[in-house]
Amino acid sequence: MADIHNKEVDKLSGVETTGHEWDGLKELNNPLPKWWLYSFYICIVWAIGYWVLYPSWPMISGYTSGVLGNSQRADAIAAYEAGIEARSEFADKIVAASLEEIKADQSLLEFASANGAAAFGDNCAPCHGTGATGFEGYPNLQDDTWIWGGSLDKIQTSILYGIRSGHDEAHVGDMPAFGRDELLSREEIDQVASFVAQKAGLEPKEGIDLAAGETLYADNCAACHGDDLKGIQDVGAPSLVSANYLYGKTLDAITAQIRNPRNGVMPAWEARLDPATIKSLTVYVHSFGGGQ
Ligand code: HEC
Ligand code: HEC
Structure with a gap:
């Protein structure tokens, strides 16, 4: 074990040993490089300065706040x-x-x-x-x-x-449920749906009476959707000839809306x-x- 009197000069490196020896391994006495040592002292001084100036040490409640009063939370x-x-x-x-x-x-x-x-x-x-x-x-x-x-x-x-929100000033205006409330027959709904679809650029149902659909439209729909099918904003009836349909631009969707309108709520x-x-x-x- 350690024996101060065992110091010797290591042959290979030419450095003195400390005299410590473990199972034949000897410790060379290489002092810390000066630059390292001084950097270490500077760090200690810097740390003490930091403790004084900035918030640093935790206390039982809170922390040392530092004389500069710096606080990221306050910032x-x-x-x-x-x-x-x-x-x-x-x-x-x-x-x-x-x-x-x-x-x-x-x-x-x-x-x-x-x-x-x-x-x-x-x-x-x-x-x-x-x-x-x-x-x-x-x-x-x-x-x-x-x-x-x-x-x-x-x-x-x-x-x-x-x-249709229930607010006194809300837009109101429901489309009647022509199918559910039996205002039009199944056949009439098919006719008027096909008339609208054709005007919207879609295929009408094959062999359907489009002239009957047109009359049904004039009698039941034009008051809200307009003679030109372009819709009337005052009653919230959408254009039926626009590129975008609210509920889908297909003959089926049009038929479904006439039977049982959704009357969306915002x-x-x-x-x-x-x-x-x-x-x-x-x-x-x-x-x-x-x-x-
Ligand atoms: C009292 C006014 C009124 C009448 C009459 C009416 N509609 Fe409407 N229609 C509306 C309103 C309002 C909407 C949109 C409401 C909603 O959100 O369902 C609408 C929506 C539609 C839509 C869906 C459009 C889309 O963008 O998806 C179709 C198709 C339609 N109506 C066809 C008809 C047809 C065909 C008739 C006649 C048989 C008719 N409507 C009669 C008021 C009316
Ligand atoms: C719960 C669903 C919902 C929410 C949330 C909602 N909207 Fe709507 N909004 C709708 C529906 C449904 C309609 C269409 C109603 C109808 O006429 O059939 C609509 C219609 C509108 C319209 C009228 C469109 C037109 O073509 O005239 C505007 C504008 C609008 N919404 C804006 C907003 C804004 C802005 C917000 C957020 C503050 C909002 N919406 C939140 C469901 C909603």
Whole structure:
């Protein structure tokens, strides 16, 4: 074992041993390099300085806070509060401005679009899709086919009060259930469905009486969908000659809608979202390209 008097000079490396020996293995006495040693001392001094200046040691409750009073938490809170303040300043401007003024003012428009996009993702995307392209029964908001109207005011009305939502100001207007309520016979429904399908560019049912369908259309449907089948936004009756159908552009889907219409419901957002968010959403949806 260790014997200080066993020091000797190692033949191979020319370095003195410490005199320690384990099973024939001897330890060379190589001191730490100077650069290493001094770096080590500097680190110790730096660490002590750091303890004094910055938050460092955990205590029983809390921690030593350091004489500089540095706190990332306080910085984050301050930045957050500054963000809220800037946001509410913009939100106030959005509330005060008309929809047209927001569209015309670059900085308001940018804020409204960003705010609208975030609110859309949170509230509208589940029904209208993340890209606002819709699903069956949930209209595509990207195209220029509007059921209730694509002007800024009309879009805002749809969002504020909803559609068949039960809100006093909501859009109302149900399509009658011609099949379920036996307003038309099965054959008449087939005839009018084929007439609509043909006008929409689809194949009508073979051998069907299209002239009878046309008369049925004029008597039962034109009041809501228009003589030209282009729809009437005041009653929310969609165009029947547009590229996009809400419930599918096939003869079967048209027949099903005439028998038993869905009369889709869109919730009212007036009580759920603040006025700045509703205006932001309106401008955002309007800016998709289909806005009128
Ligand atoms: C629960 C599902 C649902 C949610 C959530 C929803 N919508 Fe709708 N939305 C609908 C349905 C269904 C319609 C179509 C109703 C109809 O006329 O048949 C519609 C219609 C609309 C229309 C009218 C489209 C047109 O062609 O006139 C707009 C605008 C609209 N939604 C915007 C929004 C916005 C903005 C949000 C988020 C704040 C939202 N919707 C959230 C279901 C929803
Ligand atoms: C009182 C007004 C009204 C009358 C009358 C009416 N509709 Fe409708 N129609 C609507 C409304 C409102 C909708 C959309 C409602 C919904 O979400 O189901 C609609 C939707 C449709 C659709 C689905 C369109 C799509 O985009 O998927 C078809 C097809 C249709 N109607 C055909 C007819 C035919 C054919 C008749 C006559 C036999 C008729 N409607 C009579 C109001 C009416």
